[in-house]
Amino acid sequence: MTTAAAATPEPKENKMPSAIWFIVSNELAERFCFYGINSILTLYMVQYLHFGDADATSSQALFKVGAYFFPMMGAIISDALWGKYRTIMVFSTVYMVGCILLAFIGTTPWTMGLSLGLVAVGTGGIKPCVSTNVGDQFSAKNQHLIERAFSWFYMAINLGSSFSIFLCPVLLDNPNWGPKWAFGLPAVMMAAATLTFWSGRRRYVKVPPAGKAWLKEVFSTEGLKLAANLVVIYFFVACFWMLWDQSNGSTWTLQATSGLMNKNIGFGLTLLPAHVQLVNGIFILMLAPLFSYAVYPFLGRFFKVTPLRKIGLGLWVVASSFLIIAWIEDRIQAGHEVSVYWQIAAYLVLTAAEILVSITALEFSYKQAPLRMKSFIMGLFLLSTAAGNVAISAVNKAMQKPLHVRAIEGGAETWVTVDEVKDFVTGQKIDLAGDIGLTVAQGADGKPGPLEGTFLAGEIDANGRMRLMDVKNRAPVVTSGTPSLEKAKVSTYYLVGPIYFLFFAGVMAAMAIVYIFVALAYKERTHVREDAPAAAPEPAGA
Numbered sequence: 001m002t003t004a005a006a007a008t009p010e011p012k013e014n015k016m017p018s019a020i021w022f023i024v025s026n027e028l029a030e031r032f033c034f035y036g037i038n039s040i041l042t043l044y045m046v047q048y049l050h051f052g053d054a055d056a057t058s059s060q061a062l063f064k065v066g067a068y069f070f071p072m073m074g075a076i077i078s079d080a081l082w083g084k085y086r087t088i089m090v091f092s093t094v095y096m097v098g099c100i101l102l103a104f105i106g107t108t109p110w111t112m113g114l115s116l117g118l119v120a121v122g123t124g125g126i127k128p129c130v131s132t133n134v135g136d137q138f139s140a141k142n143q144h145l146i147e148r149a150f151s152w153f154y155m156a157i158n159l160g161s162s163f164s165i166f167l168c169p170v171l172l173d174n175p176n177w178g179p180k181w182a183f184g185l186p187a188v189m190m191a192a193a194t195l196t197f198w199s200g201r202r203r204y205v206k207v208p209p210a211g212k213a214w215l216k217e218v219f220s221t222e223g224l225k226l227a228a229n230l231v232v233i234y235f236f237v238a239c240f241w242m243l244w245d246q247s248n249g250s251t252w253t254l255q256a257t258s259g260l261m262n263k264n265i266g267f268g269l270t271l272l273p274a275h276v277q278l279v280n281g282i283f284i285l286m287l288a289p290l291f292s293y294a295v296y297p298f299l300g301r302f303f304k305v306t307p308l309r310k311i312g313l314g315l316w317v318v319a320s321s322f323l324i325i326a327w328i329e330d331r332i333q334a335g336h337e338v339s340v341y342w343q344i345a346a347y348l349v350l351t352a353a354e355i356l357v358s359i360t361a362l363e364f365s366y367k368q369a370p371l372r373m374k375s376f377i378m379g380l381f382l383l384s385t386a387a388g389n390v391a392i393s394a395v396n397k398a399m400q401k402p403l404h405v406r407a408i409e410g411g412a413e414t415w416v417t418v419d420e421v422k423d424f425v426t427g428q429k430i431d432l433a434g435d436i437g438l439t440v441a442q443g444a445d446g447k448p449g450p451l452e453g454t455f456l457a458g459e460i461d462a463n464g465r466m467r468l469m470d471v472k473n474r475a476p477v478v479t480s481g482t483p484s485l486e487k488a489k490v491s492t493y494y495l496v497g498p499i500y501f502l503f504f505a506g507v508m509a510a511m512a513i514v515y516i517f518v519a520l521a522y523k524e525r526t527h528v529r530e531d532a533p534a535a536a537p538e539p540a541g542a
Helices: 019-047 053-069 071-082 084-105 109-136 143-173 178-199 212-218 221-247 251-256 278-299 307-333 340-368 371-398 498-521
Strands: 264-266 400-402 405-409 415-418 429-433 438-440 453-460 465-469 479-481 489-493
Touching: 019 053, 019 084, 019 109, 019 143, 019 178, 019 251, 053 071, 053 109, 053 221, 053 251, 053 371, 053 429, 053 453, 071 084, 071 109, 071 212, 071 371, 084 109, 084 178, 109 143, 109 340, 109 371, 143 178, 143 278, 143 340, 212 221, 212 371, 221 251, 221 307, 221 340, 221 371, 221 498, 251 307, 251 340, 264 340, 278 340, 307 340, 307 498, 340 371, 371 400
Parallel strands: none
Antiparallel strands: 400 489, 405 415, 415 465, 429 453, 429 489, 438 479, 453 465
């Protein structure tokens, strides 16, 4: 009697696909562009366009809403119509045009909004395609390399962002360069990103668009169930981004503009306010390998380390970073100096949360999605960032408290009289907008300008007048001109000082508790491309 020989499993491939290097290089340059713009956008609006802190924070959040909403459009076009390669090339062109316009005409709120709209459409359109294109280069034979490739991909993001977060604020701060060059350099890098991606066109494994089959798969019972289950998880990821994105050129950077934050880090180095966020990328490069090769294996000795458990832990960690920031804000509002190393410590905690949540959710999203739905699912994942920024924008709009102004007096000191003056504490923020008729001798950008933007409340005299201080040095605000109350708009915030950051920490902690029960009910599935590629790389000369 004869017996059939047992099938020999095909050996694993341990060589990284060559296409990965083009994708990773493209991502590094594109992320330089995006994070370069993002790192200085709030400061640009506050210092050059005279936005109040809350309005600038809300506007930047809306830009990010667009940047993370349009990935769904890119995902649908990619999966159903064009495929990933063509989608990336088309939207990259739109992206470049937006960057060029931002550098040359983005000098008013309207032209800035138009330029940022094109940037948002462009970066959003390519976002789900680039990350899923990483996974498409692997099959069942080398799927064990996916985690390593995604780690390199994520490290490229942080290398690109780190260089731009250092350079762009320097250009913005230097009057010899200014906004045109600070936004122009990202435009150059976006052109380089597009060229790099195009150069690797013959090496990519290209999964063809599914056409009508895509609609059937997405709207099938199983497809809709998968999407619905992931959306529940993504709700909690959105809560994470609601906090994390404030560290990225937003409220944490505005906190660092205070002269009471000592930004001297020793060795003769003093950081610019926008430079503090640079440590996030540095910490990613340090901690990502540490978590992969040490922390996760160590934790695995005590319990199974699953993606959902990593995310759950990260939600608690990100909330704790805001407790540190709230303490810093309390010290600054009270007029006490605080070392920048406290904010750096908060970034360290925040970065640990980012590794637990963001890297994990990126890989988790790819593996949970069937082949034809991967860009669509990635688009859903990126919508979580948009949702988190909707929350940031909504809170910063809703927390603005209009004041009833009775008088404004200019001169060597500028005084404001409002009906609600008894509710103020020293160091509390107060926003002025409208045509007040007064000119500031030295604005946030160091140049004369209208009395607009965010200031601080100083002492209050016996007549109920409140002296204004500038945000950076808490110095008297020197103005000239004739004040007018007809078009003056004066406001403060319901979430005063540290209460703002404690609010977000509290919301995050509450969501982390709810997440525990949701994660226990979730059932995971893994989908990777089979050994036979869906489409072979194009031959030379194609």
